[in-house]
Amino acid sequence: MIPQIPGSRAEPFLVCPDARHADINLARLQQLGMVTHEGGRTGVAEDFRIIKRPLLRGARGLDSQPIQHGNLIIVTSALPGEGKTYCAINLAMSMAMERDTTVLLVDADVARPAVLNVLGLEPGPGLMDVLLDDERDLSEVILKTNVPALSLLPSGRRNKHATELLASRNMSRLLDDIANRYPDRIVIFDSPPLLITSEASVLASQMGQVVVVVEAERTTHSSVREALRLVESCRHVNLVYNKSKPFSCSDHHYAYYDQG
Template sequence: MSSKDSGKQESTILGVAETSVAYGPDVADSADTLAAASNPQYRTLNLARLAEQGMLTQEGGRSSVAEDFRIIKRPLLRQARASGAEAIRHGNLIVVTSAMPGEGKTYCAVNLAMSIAMEMDITVLLVDADVARPSVLKVLGLPPEPGLMDVLLDPQLAMADVILKTNVANLRILPAGRSNKHATELLASRAMSRLLAEIASRYSDRIVVFDSPPLLITSEAHALVGQMGQVVMVVEAETTTQHAVKEALRQIEACEHIHLIYNKTKSFPGNDYYGYGYYD
């Protein structure tokens, strides 16, 4: 992982691996079954299967991926918790995006949320805001559910009605919900601004990670990124062109706190093992 400070923008480069997986139904143990019976918003994640597919879990032990995300989350958490003159507006709202599809942004968003959930005094809400092509629930092995779009479309529907609790104690999930042809306008609406303000301020110990659409493909990403305190842009190693990266960064140049994740790398100069590198 590389960290460089240029003006007000911080860039963080991280090498991680991505795995393509096939998903099936989860198998809940007795404790999870009881929890689900008493709470209709409770969902059981098959952590063993996620770990087998290379995803980060609390039971996964020490791995290169776990170490990658321990490093990448530190500056994000530090800025989210900043106070006084260094406080960032909506600093606890972190959006994960990319220039183009297929660069691994959902993989990074889910693993970042999982890593943050391991903190002792923080809860994390993982929001699937890629409303045109939602994939967070698929990655986690869950079926589609009502979520963000439903709350924006129905004033009578509370966010608490669609947030899912999980068997990861500090992890909550807000699905994308139903698709809508006016998704860009909904994400740029006053209702969305009010929702983000509520999410950012209601729980002081909560970090919110948004999986966003790609910047160069959809207009929804711009409506969303502009309202976030911190931006994480995923760059696919040896695939994403320099032009695409520069154009994506140009489109979000008004954002002061931008981090880069260098994803799908198989080696990093200066390291003896597969994983990450850190440079000042």
Template sequence: MSIIERAAGKLEKEGKIGPKVPPQIPPGTSVNSGQKHPGANHSAGEEISQSFSPNPVPPSTSTSKRITLNLAKMRQYGIVTPDQGRTQVAEQFRVIKRPLLTNAFNQGAGMIKNGNLIMVTSALAGEGKSFCTVNLAMSIAMEMDRRVLLVDADVARPTVPKILGLGTERGLMDILLDENLDLADVLIKTNIEKLTLLTAGTRHSHSTELLASQSMGALLKELAQRYADRVVIFDSPPLLLTSEARVLASQMGQIVVVVEAETTSQQAVKEMLRQIESCDVVNLIYNKARSFSGGEYYGYYYHESA
């Protein structure tokens, strides 16, 4: 029985199943879509609602957690939020997400396996991948008919918790290590209705092997195929610095590569693209771009740790 099925079993008994970065950041970004293949998968991941053990067994202390994100602080980091209105950063991420969503839910002849599993990565650290990952997830969470699960898969150097103000939580590594741990036990629901989080969890010396394991493959399959309205976004480690990123890339339907303008070398970009050439859809975000129009400067910066 899969992780999600075990969690769903709990909820059926209870009748509770149901969907139910620095401070001044000028807006703007440039996008270069390097899409190699049209189409997408039709399925996506879903969070499991809060669950308790049925009577007469005492209530379980392991439940799906719910947190309130500090939207004002997130805006200071340059993160788009639902209450913010139209900004240039928000508009740029609307442009970025649209082809990704088209690929994820197209059921035509060119559909991509696991197209709703989207990995965001970069060649090296400090290029803004986590900033872009969170903004992409937030933007998708504003869709009328889509939900998003944001997975922090940067297991060696997780940054998403810093951006969102999370503490140390059980997460992805713990699910892969403990077969008795349900997905419902580690998913974090938020005050943004369509956004659910899964942290990296406990650090482990064999994280690469865990991400390449059959358990990880089964988890990804469930996330991709069980729920038709969900997008699962993974904040991945940098491709040229870790082996975990290459393992994850081999299992993704789409990959978004963040390239820092005027900093990342062509050689690094070429090597990075070579390592993910097995993925049919690769999109590029040209981050921290500078352009002049009518004498005005625009571009955006991300939090230094992102």
């Protein structure tokens, strides 16, 4: 079973002399049952080891035809509260354990950013600031962390024209740069819910792979169908069944389906 994130407020992060470095509160994540390097072989860690494998194969072009921007992976859901941020963070942490792989976790839920809060970090400049300021380089807002292979890109300042900015040529150029500058880098975007804002479908149209998180026993079939319709421009769409009750024969259960 992949559980949800408890709603407790995160503790502030420790500011290092380098303003582009932040220490993730790994002890807190471990207490929440999330994936960490020191967390051992927990059920959740094993779930995400299985979930990440086909995504990594797609990112590295190991299956048939290479996927354009296959290393750009968006994690979204039909509705709020289904666990997309939880899945995005755990997926990023799990992928950061891979050899010869670096991971950039992007908080792209620009209306309701949550990644930094869950990680125990304070908000700062990020994606929207780069899109709004042609003079600002991406390297100025990426945060290196105490997880060696994991970096973070905050959402940055809110803007009422977020959808237009995410659909802009600047965003397309930024994504090309992110995808191609470091071929060993996997970029995971925590996106807004598909049925709540238009930003999610705009982002998904520019991704190589899409992960749609579906909450067990809550999300309706019609909501899932409508969400999938909004990302049908992407050929590689995957579903993660979240918050399911365990079977009697197993302590943990997940469901993973490739729609590609």
